[in-house]
Amino acid sequence: MWQYILKRLFLMIPTLLGAAILIFFLLRLIPGDVCEIKLAGAGLYVDQEQIDICRKDLGLDKPMLVQFWNFFFGFLTFDLGKSMWTGKEITFELGLRFELSLQVAIMATLTAILIAIPLGTISAVKQNTWIDYFVRAFSIAGIAIPSFWLGIMIILGLLISTQALFGTPWMPPIEYVPIWEDPLANLSQLIWPAVATGYRYSAVATRMTRSALLEVLREDYIRTARAKGLMEKLIINRHALKNSMLPVVTVIGIEFAFLMGGLVVTEQVFNLNGLGKLFVESVLNQDFALTQALVMVVVSVFIFTNFVVDILYAWLDPRIRYA
Amino acid sequence: MKFPSLKFAVPLAAGLALSFTMADTAQAQKIKRGGILNFVVGSKIPSYDGHIEGTFGMIHPIRPFYSTLIRVNPDNPQSPTDFICDLCEGGVPKGDDGFTKYVFKIRKNVKFHDGTPLTADDITATYKKIIFPPEGIASARKAFFKMVDSVESTGKYEVTFKLKFPSGSFIPSVAMPFNFVYSKKDLDEKGYTWHKTNINGTGAFRFVQHQPGSFVEGKRYENYHIKGKPYLDGFKAISAPKMALRLQAIRGDRAAIEFRGFPPKARDDLVKALGDKITVQESDWNCALYVTPNQRRKPFDDARVRKALSLALDRWGGSKYLSKIAIVKTVGGVVFPNHPLAATREELLKLTGYGTDVAANRKEAKRLLKEAGAENLKMVFNNRGVDQPYKVVGTWLIDQWKQIGVEAEQQVNPSPVFYAKLRKKSDFDVSIDFNCQSVVNPIADVTKFLGSAGNNYGGYKDEVLEKIYDRLLRAGTEKEQRVIMREFETRAISDQVHMIPTLWWYKINPHRSYVKGWKIAPSHYLNQALDQVWLDK
Structure with a gap:
């Protein structure tokens, strides 16, 4: 290993x-x-x-x-230099945004996992029933709806509904407060982008879970387990689900890395001061130093995530590490 | 203070601000102290140094930390000629020795935020940095002070500017909000670039923190030199690049105001949603979009072709319809429409492309194109990828040119590419261009039309126009200035059509009604000291 x-x-x-x-x-x-x-x-x-x-x-x-x-x-040597636009240290510029982007990525990933794995499993187990159709429609809608549009709808919905209910429109905070300073303010700002991006993310993972699980459920060893008289719940949880997780882990890993620098539009919709917004600004300003540093950070995140995924592969399927 | 050469401007300008503001009512109300003003800013801060920057992204959050020698009267910002002392006292000097010597008396009770007392040497050091920067030090407004011969401290609290020749643009140039006064001690000890990343001013607010891309925070400066001000405890300038978000932020009361301006639809939406909780202030705006034909290329080197492109535009009709969807409105010439040096409607009607008989204009345009051998002209139109008002006006222009058989392909480019094409590579047939200034200062502002100006990209030399401008620059009386300005205007946009004016911008500021004391100015760079703003909460 x-x-x-x-x-x-x-x-x-x-x-x-x-x-x-x-x-x-x-x-x-x-x-x-x-x-x-x-x-x-x-x-x-x-x-x-x-x-x-x-x-x-x-x-x-x-x-x-x-x-x-x-x-x-x-x-x-970890000396990224100074931003050509602001003259501030790039490590300072990145540090300000990294925390927020990481939190959104984690929250969106958790949202996606919490939605995708149960729904994908139910959909596969209840294949071609109304539950399956509903889950498929739900996940296709998630893929079809851009998360920035969903974000706009969420903000407008909050403004309109709160004005109708309480007489005063309310929208999420537009400036970031770290979670340890004010957890309520932090979550009331970040829960919405996490839901908006997590929904799209979960849609992809749901479909992947469903198809991978369907494939595994047709394997001989599952048939053998059933023939042995094992409980269906045990077969799904212990034998089928773990073995169907390889492609799901890949999708989750790639999506997580993407969220660290790729939430370009969603961050603008919710006014999140994250790496995605910084990326756009640095390119528009022709701030080479910052853009280069950002690309290298995102590349590093992708490489590290892939590395973690590879390790997980090896853990999930021992044949990989011996190959 | 009314600048002597333009003294008849005040009553005229005072009546021109279209405003259904409650600002006057606010004056009558008892001022309430305290509170934090949250406002949104749609642009970024390149650096904190006003002497090298030119964006409202810097002015809105940073200006409250600094004072200037003089400033536009915050109670009468619509007047292009009403200036008052900020760090000087006893009124803005009227000029001695035939308007070639200006002696400013400096306030004695002013301290920088670090506790250093302000003296004349600070003002002198500041203006020497702006006007005569040492080698290797940038200064964005050096060109505005071409008339200045010297600036010296003539006493501990007295600064004297000597001019090479009298100029009506001197006082407006001094009043520009970018001329932050720095401490001589900082400049001497910390260097001329220290202010790019550090703040030490004498403004109404002290710097607290800046989280790049997020917000700038300031708190009340207790030793501010204007007694009783500021009224606010502090402010927070929140960065919000997307216009929709800025709009929703005001609606959801995450911010009380945005100082640049919204399009008409945004104003209507806010008023519809919030009724009297929103107050709207509106004003003509000292910004205009121009079409610049590239005279290095054929057939744009032919004045007949340029005239045809201008004749195609229905400016009066465009004003009526575009003002419903974009931040443009007023038909004008080369001078800000509300300024006494601006052309009257009758004078405008005589210029190429300003007549109200659009059919006749377009018939003439087609004739000129035929005569120049440029029938069925096809061209690429370089536009900037900014919605308001660039893309809206660009789309209108394409339609207008189509009416005379000119087919223009619009290339909407992000700012870096747009600038590279316009400025560095001169790689365009015709391009949108703009002139957006702070203090209304027509004599300085119209240099944009000179082929020799650094911010003119038309690629032409017009000695006649240069000579007219030279006379304008040295004209002593406003009557003389006005006559020469008409000559300049006729040459620049009617006879030679070096640049094609579209419409002047129109500033619309819907804000939360509890924001009081702020009056709209004809520029988004002006009236941003925030010392007179208070919250009626």
């Missing part, structure tokens, strides 16, 4: 290097300049001298390879 883990760890290095090269050079292909946007974005008169001063301050006047080395060496 340790050999397996070490092998997986070493594979991370070329992936990170490849991602660093790609993001560094691709970003520089996009037209635009952070200094132009900062200084002339409001329609001000800006002469070239001012632009040159700004570019020099940001190190954009240095040769491309020097810039790349500074970036990659900085990443390896």
Whole structure:
């Protein structure tokens, strides 16, 4: 098992290097300049001298390879540099948002798991009954409805219903408070995006659970278990469900990593100051330093999540680690 | 204080603010102290340094921490010529030696938030940084002070500006809200870039914290130099990039106000949902969208083609309909419509593309295109990916040009790409462009139309226009300025049509009715010190 883990760890290095090269050079292909946007974005008169001063301050006047080395060496030594837009340390910028994104990702994942596994299991066990049809319709709706639209509907619904009920419209807070400072304010802000994204996430996982379980339920060893006279509940829980979890774990892992940086629109709908919103802002501002750092963080999250999924695979199916 | 060359402006401007505000009533009410003002801001803070930034994303949350030498009168912000002292005292100087010397007396009771007393040296150091920055130090507003020869402390509490020539744009330039006064000690000891990431001002509020992407928090400065102010205990400027969210935030009372402005539909929705809990203030806005033809490319180097593009626009009709869906409204020329130097309706009607007979205009446009050999013209129109008002106005322009047989393909680009095409690469046929200024300062603002200006992207040289501007810059009386301004306007947008004005913006600020003391200004950069704002809760 340790050999397996070490092998997986070493594979991370070329992936990170490849991602660093790609993001560094691709970003520089996009037209635009952070200094132009900062200084002339409001329609001000800006002469070239001012632009040159700004570019020099940001190190954009240095040769491309020097810039790349500074970036990659900085990443390896955990010195991500400063945001070209705000001038603040990138670790500070990321730290502010990471906590929120992580909490939303965890809450959405929990929501998804709590919905997907029971519904997927029931749907498979009760295949082609009205329960199955209902669960399938519910999950297809989850895939079809974009989570940002659901988010907008949730906010509007809250505003309209609270005004109708109490005379004063209420909406979730629009600024983040850490959970240990004010749990109520924290949850009243984050529960809604967690539900909006968790629903879509659960829809995918429900369908995956159902199809994987249906496949397992047709296996010989399940038939054998039934022939032995084992209780159906025991067959499902102990023999079928665990063996059908491999694809479900993959989906949950990928979705979790996606939630860490990919909630671009949902974060804007709920005004969440998360990594997704920061991503969009950094790209729009041509803040190369921040975009590069963000990509590397998200790549690291994906790699780490995949690593955890691989370990889980090995735990769920011992054949994998011996292969 | 009324600037001498524009003194007849005040009564005119005072009547022009379209407002169904309760601000006047508020003055009569007893002012209540305390409370935190929550407001939403739709843009980001690049840095805290007002001297290098130009976005309202910085002004709205950071301006309350700083004072300026003079400012637009917060009780009469609609007037483009009513300036009052902020850190100076005894009134804004009227100018000596033929308007080439301005002596400011500085308040003696002012302290920076770190406790350092303010003296004339702080003002001098600040303006030297803005006007004569050392090599390698950026200053976004250096060009506004081309007329300044020197700025010196002529006493512990006296600052003297000497001008190379008299200029009507000097005082408005000093009043710009970006001219934060910094401590000389900070500049000397911590350097000229320290203020990008640090705050130490003399404003009505002290800096508490900034969570990038989330909010900026300020609390009342007890030693503020205007006695009895500010009324608020503090404020929180909450970052909210999405307009829909900002709107809902006011509806759900997570924020009381947004200072930039909403489109008409948003105003109507809020009023419908909340009735008298919402107050609406409206005003003409010192921003305008222009179409810039790229004169480096054919056939846009031909004035007949540019004239045709302008003649195609039904500006008066557009005003009527676009103002229902977008933040544009007023038909105007090169000068902010409510300013005394602006063209009257009669004067506008004489300009190319401003006549009310749209059919005749378009017939003439088609003739000009044919004459220039540009019939069935096809062009790419570079637009900015911002809904209000860029995309709305862009769609209108496409339709208007279609009426004269011009087929324009609209390319809506995100800001970085838009700027790269417009400014760096000059890679466009025609492009939207804008001029959005703070203090209404027509003599400075119209430099946008000069081919030599750094923020003009048309790629033309017009010596005649440059000479007219030179005369305008040195014109001493408002009568003279007005005559030359008409000459400038006719040359820039009627005879040569270097740029094609669309409509001036229209500012709509619906806010919670408990917000009192804030009066709408003709710019979203103005009246943001927040020292006069109070909450009727």
